[in-house]
Amino acid sequence: MPNPPRTRAAALTAAALLLSSLLTGCGGDDSGDEDLTAQELSWKACPTPSQAQGGAGSPSPLPDGGSWQCATMKAPRDWNDPKGDTIDIELIRARTSGAENRRIGSLIFNFGGPGLSGVTTLPSFGDAYEKLRTRYDLVSFDPRGVGRSSPVLCENDQQLDAFFQQDTTPDDAAERTELLDNTKEFNEACEENSEGMLPHVRTTDAARDMDLLRQVLGDDKLYYFGISYGTELGGVYAHLFPQNVGRAVFDAVVDPTQNSEQGTLGQVKGFQLALDNFAEDCTSKTEDCPIGDTAQDVKDRIAKLLKDLDSKPIQGVFPRDLTQSAATNGIAQALYSKDLWQYLTEGLEQAYDGDGRILMLLSDSLNGRSENGEYSNITAANISINCADDKPRYTPEYVERKLPEFRAASPLFGDAFAWSLLSCTDWAVPGAADHPDVSAPGAAPILVVGNTGDPATPYEGAQRMVEALGAGVGVQLTYKGQGHGAYNSKNKCVQDAVNGYLLDGKVPATGTVCS
Incomplete structure (x- = not known):
C-alpha cells in the first residue's frame, strides 16, 4: 500500500x-571463496544511473572541475555464509581536494530512506560537503537491495x-x-x-557491508555521516563494531527505542x-x-x-x-x-x-x-x-x-x-526485532544532531539515541529549526560544530544549542 x-x-x-x-514551463552471484577484504576496487567514470537508482543524468563535475568516480565492491549475499555467493555493492567517491598529507580517510555517507541511492544522492548535493572534502574522500553507496546493489523489485x-x-x-x-x-x-x-534478496536486506547486513567497505578502502576506523535512517544504520554499526567507530555524525535522528x-x-x-x-x-x-x-x-x-x-x-x-x-x-x-x-x-x-x-x-x-x-x-x-x-x-x-x-x-x-x-502484513520474511540495538560501549564519541522542527525524525529521538548509545558515546547537539535534518539547513553554528568534529576532532560540548 x-x-x-x-x-x-x-x-x-x-x-x-x-x-x-513545471512552474517555468550492476550485479550477479559469484563464488565468494576469495578474501573479500583484500579486493581491489576499480574506480572509473560513473555510468548513467539505472532506473532503480532514479534514472537521472550522470553526476555534474565537482566544484573544482574534478569528476566523480564509481566502483563495485563484492559482499557476501548472506552474511551467515560469508564464503558463499556474493552480490555487488555500487560505490561513488570524490577524491579529497586537500593535500594528501592532511587526508584523514574516507567519509562514508548514508542519506536515509531506507531506500535512497547514495550513488545518485551524494552528487546531487553539489558543494554542500566541499569543506569536508578538504580532508576526506567523500564516499557513498547503494545499500544492498537499493539502486544498482542487487535491487529488490516489486511492481x-x-x-x-x-x-x-x-x-x-x-x-x-x-x-x-x-x-x-x-x-x-x-x-x-x-x-x-527480487530474486531471493528479501531475507538479506536487513540493516545489520548493510552495517556489515559498511565494515567491509571500511577495510577495502584501507581505513582503520569508520568515518561516517548518517542522515535520517542513516542514523539507525550508523547506530547498528556502532553496536556491532564499537571498536571500529572513528569520527561519526548522526543528523535527523531515528529514535532507536521505538517499534x-x-x-x-x-x-x-x-x-x-x-x-x-x-x-x-x-x-x-x-x-x-x-x-x-x-x-x-x-x-x-x-x-x-x-x-x-x-x-x-x-x-x-x-x-x-x-x-x-x-x-x-x-x-x-x-x-x-x-x-x-x-x-x-x-x-x-x-x-x-x-x-x-x-x-x-x-x-x-x-x-x-x-x-x-x-x-x-x-x-x-x-x-x-x-x-x-x-x-x-x-x-x-x-x-x-x-x-x-x-x-x-x-x-x-x-x-x-x-x-x-x-x-x-503477510510479508514473506519475518522481521528481525522490535527495534534496533544501538548500544555501543567503548565507541568513540558520536555527534548526534537533533532538529526541533523535524517532521520525519522528531527531535525527541536524538536524546533517546544518545541514551541508547551509552555513557560517553553520544554527544547531543540541538538545532532550533525547520525541516528534515540540520547540516544542510546551512546553519553556520551547526556546520561549524560538525566540521570541527569531523575535520579536527573537536567534540562540541554536550547540550550545545544552535538557532
Whole structure:
C-alpha cells in the first residue's frame, strides 16, 4: 500500500528541479571463496544511473572541475555464509581536494530512506560537503537491495501508478478489502521479482557491508555521516563494531527505542508540527497568505481539500488525477524542507482552483517517479528493509482500534499513517526485532544532531539515541529549526560544530544549542 515512508529523507534537490520545470514551463552471484577484504576496487567514470537508482543524468563535475568516480565492491549475499555467493555493492567517491598529507580517510555517507541511492544522492548535493572534502574522500553507496546493489523489485511502472493512486484511508468494508488486496498483491510481487534478496536486506547486513567497505578502502576506523535512517544504520554499526567507530555524525535522528507503531505515531506528530509551523509561517508574514487568513484557516482548508478529493479527484499530471492519497503524500513531501514551503503554498492555491499538478509532482518526488513515468526502487526498498527489520505485524482490526490515537495526533495525517502499518502484513520474511540495538560501549564519541522542527525524525529521538548509545558515546547537539535534518539547513553554528568534529576532532560540548 502507499506508505507514508518511515525515516525517508526527501530528495529535495530533485523535487525543486522538477517543480521549477513545471512552474517555468550492476550485479550477479559469484563464488565468494576469495578474501573479500583484500579486493581491489576499480574506480572509473560513473555510468548513467539505472532506473532503480532514479534514472537521472550522470553526476555534474565537482566544484573544482574534478569528476566523480564509481566502483563495485563484492559482499557476501548472506552474511551467515560469508564464503558463499556474493552480490555487488555500487560505490561513488570524490577524491579529497586537500593535500594528501592532511587526508584523514574516507567519509562514508548514508542519506536515509531506507531506500535512497547514495550513488545518485551524494552528487546531487553539489558543494554542500566541499569543506569536508578538504580532508576526506567523500564516499557513498547503494545499500544492498537499493539502486544498482542487487535491487529488490516489486511492481512495474504502470502498476505503481495505480498503487499510488489508491485510497489509503478506507471508509468502509469494501475499501478496506481493496486496500488489503492491493497490499497483498504488492508484497507478493516483491517476493516474486527480487530474486531471493528479501531475507538479506536487513540493516545489520548493510552495517556489515559498511565494515567491509571500511577495510577495502584501507581505513582503520569508520568515518561516517548518517542522515535520517542513516542514523539507525550508523547506530547498528556502532553496536556491532564499537571498536571500529572513528569520527561519526548522526543528523535527523531515528529514535532507536521505538517499534514500528511507535515510530510511525511519532512521525504523525512530527508532520503535524511541521504543518502547524508552515501554516503559522504563511499567515504571520506581512503580505496576505493566499491559502488562509489564519493558521487554523489554512489547516481547515487543507482538510476540506483532502475530504473533497476522497470522492472527487482533480486534474493532476496527465493522464493521472490528484487523489486524496497523492495530495497527502505531496503535502508530506513539501514539509520535509522549508525550501519547499513556497511550492506547497502555490500547489494548494492551484489545487483550490482545480489544478493538482504541483501537489502531484511533490507526491511523485516522494515516491521516486521521474518525469518520464519511470520509478526508482525507493518504495520497494523502503518497505522491504523496514519489513525485514521490524518484527511487529499488524491486523486491520488492530489499526482500527488505533485510529483515534493517530487522529488525535494529526487530523490530517493520522489515518494514512495508521493504515500504513499494514505494509508488512503477510510479508514473506519475518522481521528481525522490535527495534534496533544501538548500544555501543567503548565507541568513540558520536555527534548526534537533533532538529526541533523535524517532521520525519522528531527531535525527541536524538536524546533517546544518545541514551541508547551509552555513557560517553553520544554527544547531543540541538538545532532550533525547520525541516528534515540540520547540516544542510546551512546553519553556520551547526556546520561549524560538525566540521570541527569531523575535520579536527573537536567534540562540541554536550547540550550545545544552535538557532
